[in-house]
Amino acid sequence: MQWESVIGLEVHTQLKTKSKLFSGSPTEYGAMPNTQASIIDLGMPGVLPVLNQKVVEMAIQFGLAVSAKINNRSIFARKNYFYPDLPKGYQISQHDIPIVGTGYLEIENNGAIKKIGITRAHLEEDAGKSIHDLYDNCSAIDLNRAGTPLLEIVSEPDMRSSQEAIIYLKKLHRIVTYLDICDGNLQEGSFRVDANVSIRPVGDTELGTRTELKNINSFKFIEQAIKYEIQRQIKILESNGKVIQETRLYDPVKNETKAMRSKEEAHDYRYFPDPDLLPLEIDKKLLQKCQKNMPELPHDKLERFIKEYKLSKYDASVLTTEKTLADYFENVSNLTSAKSKTVANWIITEFLSYLNKDSVDVTNAPIKAEMLAKLINKIEDKTINGKIAKTVFEKMWNSGKEADAIIKEENLIQLNDDKKLLEIINNILVEHNDKVQDYKNGKIKLFSFFVGQVMKESKGKANPSQVNKLLQGILENS
Amino acid sequence: MEINDKTISKIAHLARLHLEDQEIHQHKDKLNSILNWVEQLKSVDTDNIEPLYHPLDDSIQPVRDDVITEKNNREELLTLSETHKSGLYLVPKVID
Numbered sequence: 001m002q003w004e005s006v007i008g009l010e011v012h013t014q015l016k017t018k019s020k021l022f023s024g025s026p027t028e029y030g031a032m033p034n035t036q037a038s039i040i041d042l043g044m045p046g047v048l049p050v051l052n053q054k055v056v057e058m059a060i061q062f063g064l065a066v067s068a069k070i071n072n073r074s075i076f077a078r079k080n081y082f083y084p085d086l087p088k089g090y091q092i093s094q095h096d097i098p099i100v101g102t103g104y105l106e107i108e109n110n111g112a113i114k115k116i117g118i119t120r121a122h123l124e125e126d127a128g129k130s131i132h133d134l135y136d137n138c139s140a141i142d143l144n145r146a147g148t149p150l151l152e153i154v155s156e157p158d159m160r161s162s163q164e165a166i167i168y169l170k171k172l173h174r175i176v177t178y179l180d181i182c183d184g185n186l187q188e189g190s191f192r193v194d195a196n197v198s199i200r201p202v203g204d205t206e207l208g209t210r211t212e213l214k215n216i217n218s219f220k221f222i223e224q225a226i227k228y229e230i231q232r233q234i235k236i237l238e239s240n241g242k243v244i245q246e247t248r249l250y251d252p253v254k255n256e257t258k259a260m261r262s263k264e265e266a267h268d269y270r271y272f273p274d275p276d277l278l279p280l281e282i283d284k285k286l287l288q289k290c291q292k293n294m295p296e297l298p299h300d301k302l303e304r305f306i307k308e309y310k311l312s313k314y315d316a317s318v319l320t321t322e323k324t325l326a327d328y329f330e331n332v333s334n335l336t337s338a339k340s341k342t343v344a345n346w347i348i349t350e351f352l353s354y355l356n357k358d359s360v361d362v363t364n365a366p367i368k369a370e371m372l373a374k375l376i377n378k379i380e381d382k383t384i385n386g387k388i389a390k391t392v393f394e395k396m397w398n399s400g401k402e403a404d405a406i407i408k409e410e411n412l413i414q415l416n417d418d419k420k421l422l423e424i425i426n427n428i429l430v431e432h433n434d435k436v437q438d439y440k441n442g443k444i445k446l447f448s449f450f451v452g453q454v455m456k457e458s459k460g461k462a463n464p465s466q467v468n469k470l471l472q473g474i475l476e477n478s
Numbered sequence: 479m480e481i482n483d484k485t486i487s488k489i490a491h492l493a494r495l496h497l498e499d500q501e502i503h504q505h506k507d508k509l510n511s512i513l514n515w516v517e518q519l520k521s522v523d524t525d526n527i528e529p530l531y532h533p534l535d536d537s538i539q540p541v542r543d544d545v546i547t548e549k550n551n552r553e554e555l556l557t558l559s560e561t562h563k564s565g566l567y568l569v570p571k572v573i574d
Contacts (some may be wrong), residue, residue: 017544024547033565034556038548042555054544075531082494084569130572140566268492273531278539 001238002202005230006210007165007195008157011172012150013182014126014190015058021125021149022049022092029188037128037143043088049276055149058181059099059123060282060290062151065175065297066118068103070287076123076277079269084141085128093152095271098122099280100151105175107167116168117156124150151181157196157207162226166219169193174298178323186217193222197229199237208233209243213257216250225250229257301326309333309340318348324362325352328369335373338380346376350390354397366400367393375403383407384414388460415462421454421470424462428453429474439475447471481509 020027023040040047063070077095100121107114128143153172159165173191176182183190198210213229216222228250233243248257296304298320305316305326319329325347333343351372355365367375375392378384384392384407395406407413415421428450429436439446454467486506490497497505552565561568 019544019546019548024542024545026546026548032552034552034567035550035565037555038551039555040548050542051539052544053541056541080492084567084572131566132571132573134566135563135568137571138561138568139570139572140563140568142566270492275532277532278534278537279531280539 003199003234004202004204005160006157006198006200006207007159007162007226009155009159009165009169009196010194011153011169012192013153013176015055015149015151015181016183017052017054017058017149019052020147021052021055021123023147025147027148031144033142034144037146041087041143041147049092051277051280052149055123056099056280056282057286057290058179059121059151060287061179061294062121062153062176062181063100063103064291064294065179066103066105068118068121069101070282071097071099071101072282073097074099074280076274076280077271078274079271081269083127084139085130085143085146087128087143087146091125091127092274092277093124094122099282105168105171107164107171109164109167114164116158119154119156121151121153124152126150162223162230165195165226166223169219169222174321178298179295186219189217192217195222195226197226197233198243199230199233209245211243211245212247213250214247214260221250221252224252224255225257228255232257309344311340311344315341315344315348318352319344322362328362331369332373332376335370336376336380338376343376346372350393367396371396371402378403378407382414382416382463384412385461385464388412388414412461415458416466418466418470421462421466424454424457425467425471425474428457436475447475481506481513
C-alpha cells in the first residue's frame, strides 16, 4: 500500500525579553540556579502577575509576519497540572482566544510553492527545570526558567514529508530571528519543536492516529526523528497493528523513538480563565506601532539585495538565509569600494565554507566584517593579488589577526613594479627558449605556462594582470 | 449531567486531595446540586451574548515595561523549602 505522512508542528519560541512574562526577574540564560526566581515566579501566596508589554508587541509582530489575524481581545487561562518545576500548580497560557489567530507561511520545495497554515500562536510562561540525575533519592529543581515568556506557534497538519517539515521550521526560524523576537538557539532551548506525526493510505482524507515527538534540539535530529516515526508507523499498520496515541522521545544515538511513560489523566488540564489577569486588549494604536516598527523580513531583504546590490537571486538568497549573515554582507559592503558581487563571492565561497568547516556561527567568526572589508580593500588597491588574499584570509581566520599585519609579517605585498616584473619575465623566457619557439610556431596555449612560471618565480606575488600585459607585449613584438 | 463516585475520585486525585469514602459521597451530592443549578442557567438563551471572561471585563489589563525589577533573593527563598542543596530545591525523586 502507498502511505502518505501527515505532519503538524508546535514550536515553543522563547521571546527575547530582559524580564519575565509576568515578573521583573531577569531571563538570562546560564545563570546560577534559582538566582532569577522571584516570589512571583515561585508562586508565593498573595503575589499577582503583571504582564510584560514587550511580549505583547513581539507576539503581534510575529502575527503580522505570517499574515495572521491579531485578536483584539485575548484571554489568559490556567493550565493545571502538578509537577515540582511548576510551583504555582498551573501554567499561565492562552486557551480559548490566543493573541494570534490563523495565518500562514509559504514554503518552497523543489521550486514548488506551498502554503502551510498556522492555526494559532499563543503566549505562555515556561516551567522550571528538573534535574533527575544529580542526586540518588531526590530530583533537584532550578526555577530560573519559570515564567520566561514563550510564544507557542501551532501549525496545521499541512506537511507531507520530513523534508517539508524542515523547510517550514527553517523558514519559521528565519522569521523569528529576523524579527529579533527570539535568539533561535536550538541547543539552549530557545526554539523547541514538537512534531505530530501520523500516516494514512494515499487518497484518504481522514487523519490517522498521531504520535507526538517532543523537544528535539536540532534540525537534523527533527528530520531523522520524523523519518523514523513514519517508518515505524508504516511497519505497525502493514502488520495489521494499531498506532497508539502517545508522546515519544527521540534518541539521536540509537536513531529511534521511544514511548514516554505517562498517565492518562496527565492531559486533563482543566483550563479556565485566569482570574488574576484581565482580557488583553490590543487597540489600533498599538497595532499601528507594531506595524511601523516591523523589521525587514527575509523576503523583502532578498528583493532589496537583488535590486540594491545587483546580486543574482542565488547570491541574494544565500546571503539572506540568516539575518546575521545578511548584516555581515552589508557591513562589509559599506566598508569597501569593491563591487558587491566581489564581496558576495568572498562571503559565499570563503567565509561560509570556513564557518561550516569549524561549525561556528557568523557572530563568533574570527574574521569580523571590518576585517574582511580591509582585506578586500587590499586587493582593490593592488597591495595584494586575489590568490594571495586567500592565503591571507586563511591566516586571518586561524590567528584572528588583521590583514595588514599578516601581509607585512609574511612579506606578501604584490609585485606591481614593471621593471622587476620584466626582469623575471625575461629570465623565464630565456630559460624556456624552446617553448618560446613553440609558442611562436602556433602553440599559443603555452601562454598560461609562462604566466604560471612567472607567478611561481615571484612566489605568487606578481600582479597577474600586469604579468599578462607585459608578457603579451614581449611575445608579440620579439 | 450527573457525576458519580468515580468522577469525584478522579478530580480529587487531579487536585491531589485525599477523600475518604464517606467524603466522596458527600461531595458527589454537593457537586451534583451545583451542576443542576448550572443546567438551569443553561436553559437561558445566550446566543447573541458575548461570553464574559472576567467580572471586571471592562477594565484594562495593566502592563509593565520590560525592565528587571526583581533582585536575587535566593538564599532567603531557599530557607522556605524543606530541603535544598547547592542552590537547588530538592524534592522526592520524580521520574517521567
